[in-house]
Amino acid sequence: xxxxxxxxxxxxxxxxxxxxxxxxxxxxxxxxxxxxxxxxxxxxxxxxxxxxxxxxxxxxxxxxxxxxxxxxxxxxxxxxxxxxxxxxxxxxxxxxxxxxxxxxxxxxxxxxxxxxxxxxxxxxxxxxxxxxxxxxxxxxxxxxxxxxxxxxxxxxxxxxxxxxxxxxxxxxxxxxxxxxxxxxxxxxxxxxxxxxxxxxxxxxxxxxxxxxxxxxxxxxxxxxxxxxxxxxxxxxxxxxxxxxxxxxxxxxxxxxxxxxxxxxxxxxxxxxxxxxxxxxxxxxxxxxxxxxxxxxxxxxxxxxxxxxxxxxxxxxxxxxxxxxxxxxxxxxxxxxxxxxxxxxxxxxxxxxxxxxxxxxxxxxxxxxxxxxxxxxxxxxxxxxxxxxxxxxxxxxxxxxxxxxxxxxxxxxxxxxxxxxxxxxxxxxxxxxxxxxxxxxxxxxxxxxxxxxxxxxxxxxxxxxxxxxxx
DNA sequence: TTTTGAGTTGTTCGA
DNA sequence: GTCGAACAACTCAAA
Numbered sequence: 001x002x003x004x005x006x007x008x009x010x011x012x013x014x015x016x017x018x019x020x021x022x023x024x025x026x027x028x029x030x031x032x033x034x035x036x037x038x039x040x041x042x043x044x045x046x047x048x049x050x051x052x053x054x055x056x057x058x059x060x061x062x063x064x065x066x067x068x069x070x071x072x073x074x075x076x077x078x079x080x081x082x083x084x085x086x087x088x089x090x091x092x093x094x095x096x097x098x099x100x101x102x103x104x105x106x107x108x109x110x111x112x113x114x115x116x117x118x119x120x121x122x123x124x125x126x127x128x129x130x131x132x133x134x135x136x137x138x139x140x141x142x143x144x145x146x147x148x149x150x151x152x153x154x155x156x157x158x159x160x161x162x163x164x165x166x167x168x169x170x171x172x173x174x175x176x177x178x179x180x181x182x183x184x185x186x187x188x189x190x191x192x193x194x195x196x197x198x199x200x201x202x203x204x205x206x207x208x209x210x211x212x213x214x215x216x217x218x219x220x221x222x223x224x225x226x227x228x229x230x231x232x233x234x235x236x237x238x239x240x241x242x243x244x245x246x247x248x249x250x251x252x253x254x255x256x257x258x259x260x261x262x263x264x265x266x267x268x269x270x271x272x273x274x275x276x277x278x279x280x281x282x283x284x285x286x287x288x289x290x291x292x293x294x295x296x297x298x299x300x301x302x303x304x305x306x307x308x309x310x311x312x313x314x315x316x317x318x319x320x321x322x323x324x325x326x327x328x329x330x331x332x333x334x335x336x337x338x339x340x341x342x343x344x345x346x347x348x349x350x351x352x353x354x355x356x357x358x359x360x361x362x363x364x365x366x367x368x369x370x371x372x373x374x375x376x377x378x379x380x381x382x383x384x385x386x387x388x389x390x391x392x393x394x395x396x397x398x399x400x401x402x403x404x405x406x407x408x409x410x411x412x413x414x415x416x417x418x419x420x421x422x423x424x425x426x427x428x429x430x431x432x433x434x435x436x437x438x439x440x441x442x443x444x445x446x447x448x449x450x451x452x453x454x455x456x457x458x459x460x461x462x463x464x465x466x467x468x469x470x
Numbered sequence: 471t472t473t474t475g476a477g478t479t480g481t482t483c484g485a
Numbered sequence: 486g487t488c489g490a491a492c493a494a495c496t497c498a499a500a
Contacts, residue, residue, distance in 0.1 A: 458481085
């Protein structure tokens, strides 16, 4: 049995509990060398996500320190960094938790092959999902393209109990050198937005767990109704933590199961939402092109517009359509956007403004602190009509009608829209502090006239969608 | 192989 | 104001 050090390559699994790889590593009793690598793939993520990742890495470094480990920070191509660390520490293994988006898979496949070729025990573990995507299968052994049958299969599959967080681990006598996190300047592309968004972040494993507990004790019972109201704090908001792995999905799953068994009315609905997350990973595993190509065939000739001045007004939260603008502003101020608001903002861009879904996806990737490659690829394609779910083509959200239905008392709009208010609150004003100065936006300016008449936009979209196959 | 039932999230119109 | 029908046709998954 080897007593050589093990290198633990952390990526989107920045926690200690419910961590199969870490639990297995600690159980070996061998010296552990945790590392986080700022590689080109990580450099390429969006501005807000990269900034937020820095907070998560710092929290993980502090958490590891408490159990006797030091997180080494290195910059460079992952394979080169890992090979150098293997040489420096005389480690004979490199372990990590699996990721599933195509960029990560391509990188990890190469890393694993190259390390194995020189005799290093390169090993990947589950941990990001309740089930590995390929283990959910139709009776014929294929994969699911429709949510409901996927869900019916997945919800009954066993989910192993979360591993307890290790309280102590064996470290190195001499640690490898580490770069200072500040030197990476992960918030550089956020410009002045970081100061605003920072007020709304809940960072690290302890905070994520407290957030889960507060959700289970509070909004969960009413989840069926309040989860659709963007002016009410009715959702778990755990996407921010799940995307960096600050809390384990098995821990969340089992907590929701317990709540259901204790009679919480909203638990089933919440579990179902976790099912949607799983479904998006199921899809990106089986059809990786979902992240940048139309998932359904026959959509490549659809007359979507590219990046236009209208799309720029959408990005700036200045379309003149309040629900849409409020949604976009929520994103700049908080780093996230309510689920229903995402549907409205995306539907407006792809249907009323007839803009290619990739324009919207790219912008979300740059602005969301809870950016998730699988969930966003599925979600944008679903809204645009070229993704999973045989949605009727005539499903076009009416932002005004949706506002009446889901924001009847205007809490959401008042919170994030300063125009027209004598004393706008901090989040409404925060928008003007968060966005680039070059946009030239100031509170007190008049609210813009609509980019497009809703009825005209709807008719244009319906016509184009109806004509698609004609 | 063929058949069958079902499919996240909507809107509008007219009774 | 409320409610049901119409908006089309196709794909998916299982029997």
